[in-house]
Amino acid sequence: MTPEFSAALWNHNPDALLAITPDGTVLHWNPAAETVFGYDAQEVQGRSIFDLIVPAGLEEEERTALADAECDGLAVFESVRRRKDGTLVHVNISTRAVRLHGDKLDFFLTTKKDVTHLKVLRDAKLVEARFRDLLESTPDAIVMVNVTGRIIMVNSQAEALFGHPRGELIGRPVEYLLPSRFHHAHLRHRAAFLEQPRTRTMGAGLELYGLRRNGFEFPVEISLSPLKTEEGTMVMSAIRDITDRKKADKKFRDLLESAPDAMVIVNREGTVVLVNQQATRLFGWAREEMLGQSVDLLVPERFRGQHAGHRGGFFAQPRARSMGAGLELHGLRKDGSEFPVEISLSPMDTEEGLFVSSAIRDVTERKRFEQTLRDKNLELENAALVKDRFFAGMSHELRTPLNAVIGFTGTLLMELPGALNAEQTRQLGLVQSSADHLLSLINDLLDLAKIDANRKELVWEPVDCRALLEEMVATLQPQATRKSLTLCLQMPDGPQLVHTDRRALRQILINLTGNAIKFTHSGTVALQLQCIATGARSQLRFSVIDTGPGIAVQDQQRLFQAFSRLNAVDRGAYEGAGLGLHLSRKLAHALGGSLDFQSVAGQGSTFSLLLPLRHDVDADSDATTPDNNLPGH
Amino acid sequence: MGARILIIEDDPASRELVKYLLESAGHDTLLANEGATGVQMAIDETPDLLICDLQMPVMNGYQVVQTLREYPLWRKVPVIAVTAFSMPGDRDKALAAGFDEHISKPIAPRHFVAQIEAFLPAALRSQRERP
16 A cells, blocks of 8 residues: 555545544544544644543543443444534544554544434434424424524424525524524534523514515524423424514514603612603613613602602502602702602513613703792782882871871861951862872872882672662762752662772762762762673773853863863863873772763763673683783883 | 870971870870880870871881780770871781771862761860860
8 A cells, every 4th residue: 555545545535534543632633523523634733522522421432432342342322512612513433543553542532424414304203203293383493403594494484584495494504594694603602502502582672583585584582492302302483473473572662762751661679661852861871771670760869768668659550640649759860960850650561570660850941930920929029018018008107197197287277276357268278188189189199109009909799789879979968069069870770780999999989979069060960880791791881961061172181191180171280180081990900990081171071981891710811810911011 | 185196207397287186186196216215204104095107217117016006005095197108908908917907198178077076085086166
């Protein structure tokens, strides 16, 4: 045999051919061994086959075989060995002890014939016979592989799912059904699974995809179970297409993302399981930094103790509600700063158990706005109080000196200190009427100030107009009699009720009637009451009709202005230069009514007060002081 | 025969006016220009009626009437507020504090004495007809 032929036998042997020392160190490694195990000859030089190709747990088998070969000269058996990539191959192993000089063992010569495909056919036959019927009846797609990762059986559901007829699949590495980017990782996972085979879900927390024959990928969920047989451990994978669930998930995530508020979803243990973009912005943590963490991460430390208890309470009675009603809640940012929040909680029932979904809103701006509003209101309230005190003070201060003026004018006119002559009496009379006028001006001014400040207190109650008008006529009768005027009252029979403020109504009517008596030289002053129905609302019309000189056209525009002095008609020193009509009209508005007049110079005047029969409570604020609600007032 | 009437009033002109009107009607007057002295005089002199201003420095009219009403002798003596507080609500406030009547300034000189005498027993009212 030529050395050339010897080399050819070595190099072209179809089976892996190894020469190893008695303790398993590789001496020679032929090209077929390179193919079968994936290591080239150089990298195995001087290394032990136990490190290279004997899978974990099979060391004893290898040692026994070597011992048998040493003892009997030859050992033959079938087993699996490991490739460089971690996957297993089925091999027929023949090992011979080589003794070149006498009894001393020099090395072992061992061939390893790759029978993986033969084994697949055997395994396929076995599982077909034993499990086919059973697996056809399960709803999931089932793919079974043997220890070398070759597909040995698929059910019809798997054929339909992947689009491959079973003939195309049997004997293929199972990676054939995965997108290529997962192949490498899958080889590793497969080896790891076989080292510790137990029933579990594949790739928990990872996104898994299957590859259809047409090249399309689809999301899957896979559960793995080892199946022990006399031909070794098989792995059964049940594969479920979760495209629909993924779609639903995506919809849910989109929904979560489109929520205006930050959303944080937490499980019973308080672990964050889902957050949206808004939550990452609000709290300053990246999504990955929040997921899997305790929700305490987002809660200021001083609240954490109570928070766990409250969470337990929520899970005990899950229902949508706002968190900590009436409490000031705060969130904690990554940078340690706090901000006020408002939180709504809803229970969320999922396949993975009950979660709580919390919508979190930063209310910093609102709180600031509310505070500003409170401050502003307080300021206004204070200003109003100051004004009130000013009115009260002014009233008091003006009345005190007037008390002496009016009082001592009175004692003089009563002639208590002694008799007066006619001129003294006349002049003191002027002092007295001027002082009385001054007093009425003060009273009117205070009323006006109150109306303008929206502080006029009105008491809404049913007022009997008949009683009110009859009492007024009695009060004013002496003045009318002094001027020889007829003062008369015209109204329908029976009591006439109106819902209004008695004081204000009386004040208006006294003013109008008093004016009429003052300016009418002869004839009649008539007080008239009519009930008029216009549309849905009934109104009362109080008219004061006189036979006085009337009001000139040029004065009519200014009649209701404060301190308007009328030129056309001589009214004497101070008479008429007052606030009475101005105030009366404001009071009429405050009562929800109106005050107007008609007059023809030389023929008399008619002043009419229109009041709603009922005060509309809903429109209270509007009706009370319409003047103050005008823009810019 | 007239009554003895104590006037507590810090405004001299007003005090003078009330004193003059009452004395003209035949009553005796006692004068105090602030609350604390007034209370002391009220207890020492036991007048038939008290006229009291409301706004006064140190001790105001409300405090005066409340203090006096604590004394058994003063439970039934008429105490009348004569005051420039004449805003709505001032009268109710005075009556609630223990005053028997509230007369607002400026007073009406022709009617003032009659308003006061309404709180006196008939025997102490003035006999003179007012002009």
